[in-house]
Amino acid sequence: MPSDQEFADYFSGAMPVPERKEFEERMLAEPVGITELVAQRRLHMALKALLDPAPERIEAAILARVRGVSDEIALKNVLAETTEQARPVQAVQRVRSAGRIARPQSASRPSGRWWTTVQALSSVGAAVAAVLLLIFGSSWFRQRPARSVESGGVVAQVRDDFGARWGARQRPLRWGDELRRESLVLDSGVVELAFRNGATLVAEGPARLDLAGVGHVVLHQGKVSARVPASAVGFTVDTAAGKVVDRGTSFGVKAAPSGLVETHVFEGRVDVTPDVLFKSAMKPLRRDMAVRLDPQAALVAPIPSDAREFPSAGQVIAEPLISGGFEDLAKVGTDGMPTTSAMWSGDSCEIAGRHSGILPHAGDRMLSFTLTGEGPGHGRESDVWSASEQWQFVDLAPYKDAIENGVTAELSVWFNRIGGEQAVSEFVVVLAAYRGSPEDVKNQWWGHRPEMALAYTQDTTVTDEDPATWERDEVRFEIPAGANLLLVSIAAAKSNPAEKLTGHFADSASLRLVIPPSAAVHAQR
Amino acid sequence: MTPVTPNKTSDPALESALVRRVQAGDLDAFAPLVRQHLPELRAFVCLRLPVPHLADEITHETFVFAFREIARFDATKPLRPWLRAIAWNLVRSELLRFAREQVNLSRFEQAQLVALTRDSEKRALQDETVFLEECLAQLPENVRRLVDERYRLGCSNDELAARFGRSAEWVRVTLFRVRKQLRDCIESKLTAIPDAV
Numbered sequence: 001m002p003s004d005q006e007f008a009d010y011f012s013g014a015m016p017v018p019e020r021k022e023f024e025e026r027m028l029a030e031p032v033g034i035t036e037l038v039a040q041r042r043l044h045m046a047l048k049a050l051l052d053p054a055p056e057r058i059e060a061a062i063l064a065r066v067r068g069v070s071d072e073i074a075l076k077n078v079l080a081e082t083t084e085q086a087r088p089v090q091a092v093q094r095v096r097s098a099g100r101i102a103r104p105q106s107a108s109r110p111s112g113r114w115w116t117t118v119q120a121l122s123s124v125g126a127a128v129a130a131v132l133l134l135i136f137g138s139s140w141f142r143q144r145p146a147r148s149v150e151s152g153g154v155v156a157q158v159r160d161d162f163g164a165r166w167g168a169r170q171r172p173l174r175w176g177d178e179l180r181r182e183s184l185v186l187d188s189g190v191v192e193l194a195f196r197n198g199a200t201l202v203a204e205g206p207a208r209l210d211l212a213g214v215g216h217v218v219l220h221q222g223k224v225s226a227r228v229p230a231s232a233v234g235f236t237v238d239t240a241a242g243k244v245v246d247r248g249t250s251f252g253v254k255a256a257p258s259g260l261v262e263t264h265v266f267e268g269r270v271d272v273t274p275d276v277l278f279k280s281a282m283k284p285l286r287r288d289m290a291v292r293l294d295p296q297a298a299l300v301a302p303i304p305s306d307a308r309e310f311p312s313a314g315q316v317i318a319e320p321l322i323s324g325g326f327e328d329l330a331k332v333g334t335d336g337m338p339t340t341s342a343m344w345s346g347d348s349c350e351i352a353g354r355h356s357g358i359l360p361h362a363g364d365r366m367l368s369f370t371l372t373g374e375g376p377g378h379g380r381e382s383d384v385w386s387a388s389e390q391w392q393f394v395d396l397a398p399y400k401d402a403i404e405n406g407v408t409a410e411l412s413v414w415f416n417r418i419g420g421e422q423a424v425s426e427f428v429v430v431l432a433a434y435r436g437s438p439e440d441v442k443n444q445w446w447g448h449r450p451e452m453a454l455a456y457t458q459d460t461t462v463t464d465e466d467p468a469t470w471e472r473d474e475v476r477f478e479i480p481a482g483a484n485l486l487l488v489s490i491a492a493a494k495s496n497p498a499e500k501l502t503g504h505f506a507d508s509a510s511l512r513l514v515i516p517p518s519a520a521v522h523a524q525r
Numbered sequence: 526m527t528p529v530t531p532n533k534t535s536d537p538a539l540e541s542a543l544v545r546r547v548q549a550g551d552l553d554a555f556a557p558l559v560r561q562h563l564p565e566l567r568a569f570v571c572l573r574l575p576v577p578h579l580a581d582e583i584t585h586e587t588f589v590f591a592f593r594e595i596a597r598f599d600a601t602k603p604l605r606p607w608l609r610a611i612a613w614n615l616v617r618s619e620l621l622r623f624a625r626e627q628v629n630l631s632r633f634e635q636a637q638l639v640a641l642t643r644d645s646e647k648r649a650l651q652d653e654t655v656f657l658e659e660c661l662a663q664l665p666e667n668v669r670r671l672v673d674e675r676y677r678l679g680c681s682n683d684e685l686a687a688r689f690g691r692s693a694e695w696v697r698v699t700l701f702r703v704r705k706q707l708r709d710c711i712e713s714k715l716t717a718i719p720d721a722v
Contacts, residue, residue: 008701043704049567
């Protein structure tokens with residue numbers, strides 16, 4: 001049985017890592033010792049909870065949630081007294097298609113029991129983890145070529161995709177990819193395209209369309225919906241049966257294999273100009289109006305407008321990363337991984353302005369990686385790199401209800417470095433979702449970060465040697481229900497540990513929480 | 526010195542009035558109820574499920590559930606046992622969920638789970654936080670001050686060592702032994718209750 005001194009050192013984190021490992025191995029054979037540690041943890045937490053002089057944070061969160069519940073109850077009461085009762089309560093919960101329709105909450109159960117869906121973490125498992133800290137090495141770098149950021153000829157960017165499967169001859173596209181004048185074949189799923197003029201187009205597969213220009217799409221088949229801001233008025237969707245020209249609005253166009261084309265206006269106005277074979281004049285359509293063009297009958301017929309027949313755009317619900325542009329910071333933390341959310345901390349890094357001829361990607365400041373030291377893979381000589389990493393935790397509690405219905409986290413960071421280096425340089429972005437606290441991740445799960453994550457993704461990019469250009473890297477995943485914490489990591493690494501990590505920069509880090517675009521609710525008529 | 530034991534004064538009539546106001550739709554009346562019961566309820570959950578984020582979450586959900594169901598609550602009765610019962614049900618659900626979802630439990634984890642569940646079942650309706658407060662009050666003055674400055678003021682071990690003119694090792698070991706002592710004290714009070722449920 002370990003001594004009180006050993007227990008106390010282990011429990012308080014004062015025990016050096018090698019001794020901790022040895023202590024843990026001994027504990028595995030001594031259940032009595034583990035019981036003691038669990039008991040200590042119980043008392044420690046209970047004392048903190050009981051004597052905490054400022055539980056305002058928890059109190060405020062409870063009251064904020066209760067206010068939401070109060071509004072929800074009030075809304076339900078109102079609905080119960082009206083004929084609207086049978087209709088979906090879209091003001092409360094976003095109703096999604098694609099098999100993920102939100103279930104109404106039962107009044108007899110606590111709402112948002114999100115912990116019941118946790119997959120990878122567990123309550124007792126986490127408690128046990130507190131006393132069973134086995135450190136595994138993890139070489140988690142993987143290499144992928146940098147994506148081009150050349151802006152010439154770019155007409156749009158893939159803003160989001162949801163279950164997208166591309167045609168066999170179509171280059172597979174993913175979030176963040178830039179599009180030029182090209183044809184797209186989407187077999188299934190939904191993609192959202194952001195045009196350079198500000199227009200947004202959501203396409204649902206099966207669909208074939210050509211990007212004919214910044215404000216011009218040719219729809220051969222499928223369903224699209226468009227939202228066009230003032231900057232993009234005149235946005236045009238061409239079809240075989242006619243032309244749809246936006247006049248400041250949002251609308252949907254559906255082109256069936258039979259040649260039928262429908263245009264539905266959700267807001268504002270569009271002009272529909274049927275092909276010459278219709279011998280029909282241009283039809284201005286306003287909100288809630290729709291028209292069907294039937295080439296076989298050369299008929300232009302008004303029909304009921306229904307937005308639910310079209311895919312809907314995604315919705316950015318938050319951009320919770322703090323100081324992603326590093327503009328308002330004098331420095332970042334250099335004491336390792338932070339133990340609280342909403343702050344950058346990690347290895348030795350500095351906030352820099354123009355440096356080594358490199359200008360910040362945006363604004364006046366950027367992050368400069370400065371550390372020289374062994375990086376990931378240490379322990380194997382061939383893998384020794386110098387690396388520098390910064391982390392930020394993001395508290396997901398404010399988005400808990402949205403996450404239950406499906407939210408995607410999208411992280412993008414821009415990188416740059418000086419040229420003329422001998423060693424290979426690469427940059428890494430990591431996004432991980434946890435159910436726990438920053439302290440858990442830092443102190444208890446350090447060696448298990450990927451394994452303890454509910455979701456984990458990373459990407460490595462090798463930048464060019466041109467200081468004038470920045471390269472973007474991005475990762476994303478759907479936040480698992482149950483996650484209450486995101487970990488963002490950005491790192492620079494160099495294959496030669498003898499070379500200093502200077503002249504390596506990151507900027508414009510962005511994390512978006514997005515309700516993905518969704519398919520049409522109604523089956524195609 | 527600030528007393529270790531928190532102010533526990535609770536006016537049943539005031540609490541009952543607040544509950545009635547919440548039942549009548551007055552949301553503002555819920556805040557003082559949360560303020561009154563939050564520390565003890567958190568401690569209650571922590572003693573059963575010593576996982577920080579889960580403890581906070583279950584505490585949170587307990588109050589939300591209570592708010593949703595408050596129309597069914599008898600306002601003439603004290604709120605604390607009801608909150609405790611809700612919290613315990615949530616803790617138990619969490620433990621059972623864990624048991625269901627884990628296919629490959631190691632023997633040790635199984636043992637821990639069983640121990641936690643059995644232990645918690647036994648004490649389900651016992652408010653150990655009351656015992657904890659009583660046991661705290663029995664600590665010698667200097668030890669109480671150490672606990673107070675560690676947990677109420679949030680002092681680190683190094684800060685405490687400086688304040689008490691002792692080594693950091695002394696602080697660590699003393700706190701360890703105090704927690705052990707508190708646990709033994711609570712256990713003795715629990716076992717004094719015949720067939721605690």
